[in-house]
Amino acid sequence: MTLKELLKYNEIIIQCHDIPDADAIGSGFALYSFFKEKGKQVRLIYSGRAKVTKSNLVILIKELSIPLEYVESIDAPELLITVDCQYGAGNVTKFQADNVAIIDHHQQEVTNVPLNEIRYYLGSCSTLVWLMLEKEGFRVNEHPDVATALYYGLLTDTNSFIELHHPSDRDMKDMLIHDPNLVRKLKNSNLTMNELEIAGVALLRSSYNSTYRFSVIKTQPCDPNILGFISDLAIQVDTIDVCIVYHETQTGIKFSVRSCIKEIMASELAEYVSEEIGSGGGHKDKGGGFISHSEFIRRYPAINSDEYLLTRLTKYYESFQVIDCEVYKPDLSTMEIYKKRPIMQGYVKCTDVIEKGTPIIIRTMQCDMDDLVSDENIYIVIGIKGDVHPVSKEKFLMGYEIIDEPYEIETEYFPHICDKKTGNIVDLRPYAKKCISNGEVNIYAKPLTETVKVFTLWDRDTYMLGKPGDYLVVREDDEKDIYTVNKDIFEIMYEK
Ligand SMILES: [Mn+2]
Structure with missing residues (x-):
């Protein structure tokens, strides 16, 4: 769906999810500004049991003059757009409308709304709206307040840009001209006393696996930034190599990952934990992601989130072999010779x-x-x-x-x-x-039967991941030059 398709409607209401966060408000505000400029009659609203009270959001709304209204009911508009959430889902009050559209970055859970743009792999809804606006020729940087709101939406949804999932998230972060003073002010009004207490309580009840030296910590529902705050603290504990801190809401499980050992990249573990039921990513040391509630229930009907994370982590540790090129002796008798096509x-x-x-x-x-x-x-x-x-x-x-x-x-x-x-x-x-x-070089190769992490000759700190089905490759003229090649790429690039 493009924004152009929505321009045939004149009376438009943009709705954030209940208890809106900075991402919902930022992306809603950007859409509001776009439709306003196009001469539409437009409102930006949210509903639910509680009004916005968090101080960073109150400051955001005031400083950028965001016309966000709290409503208990509305007259059915010509078009209702839900942002950062899906019409009919549990986290957004359902209002009647002649037409409905969805713009969201969570796993798709609503399938009966044909007008939708859902890209679950993006780190924020702000990124999605930014891409959609740029596509329509709406230059966000010419609207400084909108640029700052989108920037802050991505910042809060990705734990201060630590858990960026997608290159488009990085593009937006680099391109937007934002107000650094306001962003600094917002960052420092981020936690409430209640959230500080939530962090304290969570730290009292952590699970610890002494064999693999990992910790899993559950918090009460709170601002996602608390997860980063707690995991940054936990990873400093001498006996903890890896930790996951998470909470559960109506829509799913939001989690942060930290690692301080080179054999495990937080980004890769975040992907592993959310595989097929959500999305995750980040960097070497810090990562995070989101697991969709409905996908989780569908795939794992019999276990709760704590059991899932503990068993999934244990399984992860048992799933891979580390290959260090400096010391590994490949068994060439089990491999075959290939050449590049x-x-x-x-x-x-x-x-x-x-x-x-x-x-x-x-x-x-x-x-x-x-x-x-x-x-x-x-x-x-x-x-x-x-x-x-x-x-x-x-x-x-x-x-x-x-x-x-x-x-x-x-x-x-x-x-x-x-x-x-x-x-x-x-x-x-x-x-x-x-x-x-021209493919002059021959290689030895074999398909992998288990996950390997290869520390290659040219990168001693970051491993190359090979999954079952991918190929382990050794250069014929240099047995220490070992790496992995993705299955699909290998089959296209090489022949026996
Ligand atoms: Mn979001």
Whole structure:
């Protein structure tokens, strides 16, 4: 659904979920501003048992003059849009309307509303609204209050940007010109005395697994930031290597993950915990996510959230093997020899996109590659899934044949380059040209039967994850050069 499709309605009410948070208010306000500019008759409302009292939200509404109204009833409007929630779900009061639309970033639980835009993989509803507005040519940065509200919505929904799930979340964070003074003020009015007490009570009742040195802590429903606050504290305990702090609401389980050992990345554990029932992500040390209540009940009808997390964590520890290239001796007799097929890939010469000497981030669906500086010696090879490998000019010219045609692939997110100095973000799509690997190098490979974490020669701190079905690969000319290749990519790229 696009916002343009909604412009045929004139009388529009935008509704946040009950007990609205900054994300619901921010994304609602942005939509309000858009429809107002289009000359619509528009209101921004919420309902439910309680009015907004949290001080950061009260300040947000006042400072940005957000016209949010508390209502107990409304006259059925021509169009009702629920933001950061789904019409008919348990966390939003149901009002009658001639037409209904949903804009949300939670797992889909309502299926009878055809006008909907639900992208569960985004870290905030603010990100979704930002993408939709930019698509309509509404330049958010020309509306400073809207930019600040969206920025703060993403900030609070992702634990101060720690639990960013998706490259579009990162794009929005980098692009929005927000008011830093207001954001600082809001950050420091974030907790109530009651929430401080919730944190204290939660810490008294933690579960601890001494075999695997992890801890699981449940809190009362509270602001998601409390979860980050508690887990940051718990991970400092000498006997805790990994911790999960969570709470349960009507819509699901919100959780934070922390890890202080290199064998477990918090982001990967967050994905594992929410696999098929929600979404999760983050960074090496800190991550988090959300599990949908309805998906959880459907898949795990017989257990409660605490049992689920404890058994899921134990299962996680038992599920993987660590391979350190420095010491691992691959059993080549169990592997077969493959060679690379001449497959079409894409490439971009770094300095064609961004001036030499600029510090950059390469952003892909999989990760942000930091610590790079634009240089004419860097070629960015773009794989068939939008994955990226920076290589030196010398290696590139040796291993690939160049074809002077645009490189186009179907992918949810085409790689971008971010200029770290200006915050500018450049889509690589218009720059990408075709190239074909000549495939001179042979490898040994075998499909994995269990999850492995490989510490490769070129990265001693961050592991490469290989899942059952993926391939473990050893270069024929260097037995220490071990890595994993995703199943789908392997089958396309290699042949016996
Ligand atoms: Mn949200």
